[in-house]
Amino acid sequence: MARFILRRLAGLVFVLLGVSLLTFFLAQIVPVDPAATALGSNAREEQIVAYRQQLGLDQPPPVQYLNYVQRLLRGDLGQSIRTRRPVIDDLIDYLPATIELSLAAMLVAVLIGVPLGMLASLRRNSWLDAGARLFALVGGSMPIFYIGLLALGIFYRQLRWLPGPGRLDATMQPPTQITGLFTVDALLTGNWPVLGNALSHLLLPALVLGYFSAAVLLRMTRSSMLEMMGQDYVRTARAKGLGEQIIVGRHVFKNALPPILTTVGITFGSLLSGAVLTETIFSWPGLGRYATTSVTTLDYPAVMGVTLVAAFIYPLVNTVVDIGYSVIDPRIRVN
């Protein structure tokens, strides 16, 4: 197991190098001066030249890249051109919000997608199956921003059942920071009013973001289950007179789980990096919004920081999924 993890980590270094190289040179193609952009329309030439020098942008691109990698090896992601703070500090501010939202959305997706997919496969071609498939179809085809706006319009503006955008009410002070996830921190510090408020704020964006993934998981679960139910050993199990519960639980679901787990891993990775629209609509101060602002202001150290974090998380989640395979299926060994 340890060797496996080490090998994965070594691979990760190459992935990160590749990603940084790609991002860096893509940024070079854009015909805009980030220093001038950061200083605004009233900036004078001397200021721009000075800032460009300060950022090292006056050096040839390969030298810039080497400097960047050198700093990166020391764990320094550089300084944001726009916020003028170390990128790592910015990421620390924005990342927990995204992780909280993604985890909540994942929870929604798993809790809705998997059971509904199972039910749909067990009651194949029933009204329930049709309903689940319709649910999946809508989730897969409706743009997330539309669902988000609709949900906000109904539950916040019209019915006032749920609070508006943001992680907390404006007047509510965030809990003492431990993990940066408001719900977890509030729970750990026993701050019940903040916990309730954070949960109520989390509900809508998590449902909206989780809906799409729930749809994907539902289809995967349904098809994977159906495939397993047609297998010989299931027929044998039935022939042996095993109860339906045991057949479904022990034989079908367990064997249908690997592809579902893969899908969970993939969707979680894309949730983390792809929550941009949801974060924008729900004023959710996460990585997606940071990335959008950074891209539009050509703040490429920040863009590279975000990209590297995404590039880091994705393989990490995949590794966890791989380990998970061996847990659910002993025939698979990570070594």
Place this chain on the structure above:
Amino acid sequence: MKTFRCLTAPATRWLGLFVLLSLLLSACAAPAAAPTSGDQPAAPTAGEQAGAPAVGGEVSREDTLVFAADQTDIITLDPAVAYEFGGILPAGNMYETLVSFNPGDPGVLVPVLATSWDVADDGDMWKLTFNLDPNAKFASGNPVTAEDVAFSWGRAIDINKSPAFLLIDVCQIAKENVTAVDAATLELKLPKTVSPQVCLAVLTFTTAAVVEKAALEPNMGSDMGESWLNDHSAGSGPYVLNKWDRSVNVTLDVNPTYWGGTVPAMKRVIIQNTPELANLQAAIETGDADIAQDLGSEQAAALEGNPDLTLVRGLSTLLVYVGMNATKAPLDNPDVREAIRYAINYDDIITLLGGNAELVQEIIPIGFLGHTGNNPFTQDIAKAKELLAKAGVAEGTEINFIVPTATAPGGVEWSTVAAKIQSDVAQIGLTLNIQQLQQSELLNIYRAQGGELVMINWGPDFPDPDGNVTPFANYDAKSLAFRNDWNDPKAIEMSKQAAIELDPAKRTELYAELVDYVMHNGPYIMLYQPTRIFGVRNNVEGFMYDPNDTPTTSFWLISKK
């Protein structure tokens, strides 16, 4: 792993899943949690500082003002560094300057930290003497002294960030020319080339605000205290910093020992970052916010007639215009430029903007000294054609027209305004080729004198007509006149003369003459001055927006009923 084969009870399977989920959770939470505990010691809020008044704690919703605005641009709360609307608003409510404009009273300087000031001719220099208010004290309780002022200005000059040019270049303040004569007297010497009027206007801006030397000195660090001031305040203003939650909001608490008159009614002010217009509308509609800044015209239309709130419109200081490069044919001929000015239907553009703008055809905005209110251009196709014929420009001549992407001030797309101009100018036989560029890319071309027609906006750097006139008229300032390659000695001379004139009446006269000259000879089509729309809940009293004042919204004037 073999053991798992034996453990086939359903409970174990779920246990496995649970372990997996926990792994995911801990793996992802770790990078966020670790650095916060290590690198960032829990920053004490201003209230935990020795000597500072107690802030934080619970404040009721009635005593809290929630001000929703797009704060995406905020990068600092240090008054010496802030040069973005998002940072100036909170900084302006926490720090005070020697003099200020009276909110809602454009152009009139009033005392703040200085009770009086005097401008004297000191041979080859101007000598400005400020007498400080002996009652003025910081939130810490320490008095505001001339030493603090000299320290603060010197610090802003040394830090030399975005707004420092106001002190260094516009005022030409050298550190050795700022002297604390005694605790209550400050002397400032300026070169004769600088207008004391202009400099006094600059001194109303947050860059010249006074920070407490004693509070800052132990916390200077490697960046002269810049990062410390992002989490603490050290000012004398009506509010102190409770917390800046970088991506979410800035929370200000009242300075309970505020020296300047009554303690503000709003015990806490939360400036909530709300970049999405739909969310801004929802926030003011539901009452989650008490004031919403910069509603779009669509949102304003939807909120019109809402019994719970009032829409307040105020002019911004921006001017939207088209620059015409004065050395590129056919625009190098003043008659052609005048012809284009007569080809445009300006009223249609205002209508296009849903009325969220005022027609302004001069380079000085409404609300500034020297604004004439003359709008001589109305669409006159015959006259425009005549001017073109006189210039000998052939029908169908093509001109490149670059415009930014996204929304123009006033709330419609830049391209929509551009298309209107294109169709108007087509009526006199000129073909405009519109090209949309991202604003920063457009500015790169514009700065390098590479544009032919360029549509963009300008906002003055300080609340004095010179903040517009020098960029628009003086080629040597390397600003707008330069970008349009318009090197006109007469305009340059007039702008210099008007800037240093001390007598307001004479100055107004000089500006009127200059404005008229640039209007017909310059390289600009001035289009409009956009309005900003605020939504204000009915229980909020005392809200005022003053584009010239720093801050533009003074929270200490606001109360709730």
